[in-house]
Amino acid sequence: MATANNGYYNIIGSMDGKPLTALAAVKFLGARASHVIAVGACAVHGGVSAAKPNPAGCVSVASVLQRKVIQLPGCPCHPDWFTGTLAHLLLYGDPELDRRNRPVMFYSQTIHDRCERRSFFDKGIFAKKLGDGACMFKLGCRGPITPIDCPIRKWNGHVNWPVGSSTPCIGCAQFGFPDQMEPFISYDVSKAEE
Amino acid sequence: MNRRDEANRTICEINACINLLYSSPCDETRNNILNYLGCKVYDLYLINNLDGTLLPTAAMTANALPLSNSRQFTKEELSAFNGKNGNPAYVAVNGTVYDVTNNAAWGAATHFGLSAGNDLTAQFNSCHAGQPILEKLPIVGKMI
Numbered sequence: 643m644a645t646a647n648n649g650y651y652n653i654i655g656s657m658d659g660k661p662l663t664a665l666a667a668v669k670f671l672g673a674r675a676s677h678v679i680a681v682g683a684c685a686v687h688g689g690v691s692a693a694k695p696n697p698a699g700c701v702s703v704a705s706v707l708q709r710k711v712i713q714l715p716g717c718p719c720h721p722d723w724f725t726g727t728l729a730h731l732l733l734y735g736d737p738e739l740d741r742r743n744r745p746v747m748f749y750s751q752t753i754h755d756r757c758e759r760r761s762f763f764d765k766g767i768f769a770k771k772l773g774d775g776a777c778m779f780k781l782g783c784r785g786p787i788t789p790i791d792c793p794i795r796k797w798n799g800h801v802n803w804p805v806g807s808s809t810p811c812i813g814c815a816q817f818g819f820p821d822q823m824e825p826f827i828s829y830d831v832s833k834a835e836e
Numbered sequence: 837m838n839r840r841d842e843a844n845r846t847i848c849e850i851n852a853c854i855n856l857l858y859s860s861p862c863d864e865t866r867n868n869i870l871n872y873l874g875c876k877v878y879d880l881y882l883i884n885n886l887d888g889t890l891l892p893t894a895a896m897t898a899n900a901l902p903l904s905n906s907r908q909f910t911k912e913e914l915s916a917f918n919g920k921n922g923n924p925a926y927v928a929v930n931g932t933v934y935d936v937t938n939n940a941a942w943g944a945a946t947h948f949g950l951s952a953g954n955d956l957t958a959q960f961n962s963c964h965a966g967q968p969i970l971e972k973l974p975i976v977g978k979m980i
Contacts, residue, residue: 754940758874761882763940782944794867810943818948828944833922 643668643706644691646699665706672707677731680704681724683717687817690717694821704743713743717814722795723748742817744789753785753811756793770832773808782828784813843883850876907977909933911955914979918953919945925952926976929960934973955979 644651649665656662672678680703683689691700704711714723727745730737737745754760762768762777769776777783788811796803804811813823820826837845853873860866909926914933919925924937925945936942936952945952950959960970 756868756871756875758871758878760875761879765882765886766938767882779940779943782946784943786940786943787948794864794871796867800867822949824949825944825946828946830920831922831944 643685643703644698644700645706646697651698668703668706672703672709677712677736678703678707678709679712679714679724679727681714682719683715683814683819686713686715687819690820711743712737712739712745715744715815715817715819716790717819720795720797748791749789749815751791752787752789753792753805756791757785757805758793759805768832769808771829772827775808778805778808778810780828780831781810782825782831783810784816784823785811788813788816790815839883843880846876846879846883905975905977907933908980909977910980914955915953918951927952928955928979929957929970931957931979932970932975933977933979934970935976936973939973
């Protein structure tokens, strides 16, 4: 939610012949909706929009609404996380949420817990560069601090996911992304062998 | 357990998973089982490719370090343990210096925008006060 200059950094249409800001629309609709779901990192905690230096004064949806907001962090949010939450609301009512209002059916276990390369971490075998087939912890993988189901749900029609393509998790589904998840890649942690 | 036994046990688990796959009607359960199978295949790869004895685990490495927890650190000395170029990664909280080199939450010696080699007392207390985290970290010394 862009808040600087009364929200005029983000105009989503017009109403009554005047520009309608996202800020005004969220405040208007958010106060009247039966449920509010924040979809994606920017809506949940500011995300890329609120990254330093944040000239548009972006904040989360929850911080401009005085009510419960179901949080679906991720950059992007997986279609399953959103449609699953929406379907649950329609069919069964409120899904079970964790202490940060994320549905536990998607956000309960860290990537590290179910990572296919977990046995490499447990045995202390670490990748030194992208493309090495071992645990990418020393390159800066954020899987251990990111609770989400990417290892089993996967992306692009359930085909693959970052670790399956030998690139570390960058913590896009964790609060604070991207600023607090940087650096996304570090090559200066392992001892140089030459 | 020797390598052959370990490999045989893993193969049995893989077989059991495949049988389970046939009888699982739910996509999520199937995905969980497939994910577990993927992990087991990596286990087999490791069993097959590691020479002789298994490499030490991250936890064993941490415990095996010649840690003396009576060392005194100045701020400058602590800053050298930033996890770069094979150096250990240490952080100070409430006057005690902890080793986070092999702590999973400290990928590339960084954690939520914080770097190893620093006194993070204020940041720790604002995020993790009351959580049982410090007890699990190896202690390497004290701040002066």
